[in-house]
Structure formats: structure tokens, C-alpha cells
Amino acid sequence: MRGTRTLAAMRHGPIPGARGRVRPLTLLGDTVLREPCREVTDFGPELAVLVEDLFATMYAARGVGLAANQIGEPLRVFVYDCPDDEDVRHLGHVVNPRLVAADGVVVRGPEGCLSLPGLEAGTERYDHAVVEGFTVDGAPVTVHGSGFFARCLQHESDHLDGRLYVDHLTGWRRRRVLRRAARASWGGAS
Numbered sequence: 001m002r003g004t005r006t007l008a009a010m011r012h013g014p015i016p017g018a019r020g021r022v023r024p025l026t027l028l029g030d031t032v033l034r035e036p037c038r039e040v041t042d043f044g045p046e047l048a049v050l051v052e053d054l055f056a057t058m059y060a061a062r063g064v065g066l067a068a069n070q071i072g073e074p075l076r077v078f079v080y081d082c083p084d085d086e087d088v089r090h091l092g093h094v095v096n097p098r099l100v101a102a103d104g105v106v107v108r109g110p111e112g113c114l115s116l117p118g119l120e121a122g123t124e125r126y127d128h129a130v131v132e133g134f135t136v137d138g139a140p141v142t143v144h145g146s147g148f149f150a151r152c153l154q155h156e157s158d159h160l161d162g163r164l165y166v167d168h169l170t171g172w173r174r175r176r177v178l179r180r181a182a183r184a185s186w187g188g189a190s
């Protein structure tokens, strides 16, 4: 998901993505964004490389979340470094995530995507979300989100099922963002 601010580097431990490679982003119109991603079955070194590349690519693009199919890998992995509405920073990755809860009030808020660069639209999302999955080492992990971070968790979970935020839009909001995508320099054709 696209972000609007730059986050400070971590004070402790290795900086996620520091060893990663910035990879080309897939864009609206690429079929890899429209197909459900595969479950990860091999928790080996290649998975750790993928997570590092996701962080490196997300930071280079000033995003707050990135799914593996956005760098052309059809696997169920996403990373995030995203504030919530209280400006608490949430940083991590999830392998084989399952969105186990999306509830609370529905909020329409501005949402963008690194696969539709430069565009955003008011998109409805639940205010609370819970994702269960695994770390790169295969340890179970549960991630709770509210506000903008809940939006991020829903957005990235959607990516792994082949969905984009434009799929949640109707009427003029949908027409406008698709028209702007078609006219954009990167030439998104839905």
C-alpha cells in the first residue's frame, strides 16, 4: 500500500530490506496481480531473500505495505511498515496470512497502491482486522490492526487473492480511478 510519510530507521537490530534488492513493481494490468497466490511450503533461505527484497522494494517506493505478487512472485507473503491512526508504527511480515477477522465500523478513507502509482481513491474498509500466519522461520504469528493499519492488512490480504482496491469501488469513484490509470504514463489496462 502507498504511504505518505517517511519512517525513521530502526534503532536496534538489522534494518529490514538492507540486504534486499529493489525489484521492479508489477502494475495494474499484469496478470500476476489478478491470480490467487500459492501457499508457501518451503521456509528456506529463498523465502528470507524474498522478504528482504519485499522490504527493500517497499521502502524504495515509499510504501507502507507490499505483497509478493507486486514484485512478480505469486506466493502468499506480504510485508508492512505502517502507522495506525494513533501513529503507532507496525513493522513486520506474514507468510501464508489468513485474514481471520475484519470487523468494526466501515470507514471510507484514501487508499493507494504501489501497483497503481500516483493514484488513490476513497475506499471502504473495516476499522479492525486480524491476520494469522507465519514468520519467515515458520513460527506462528498473529497481527492485530486498527484504523489505517487495519486498512493495510485488508489491502495486502486482498493482493494475495488477486484483488485490488479498485475492486471495492463502485460508480464514479471506480470509473475515475480506472480512467486515470488508463491515461497514466505507466499505462494500466485493467
Ligand SMILES: [Zn+2]
Pocket: 001, 002, 112, 113, 114, 115, 155, 159
Ligand atoms: Zn497494493
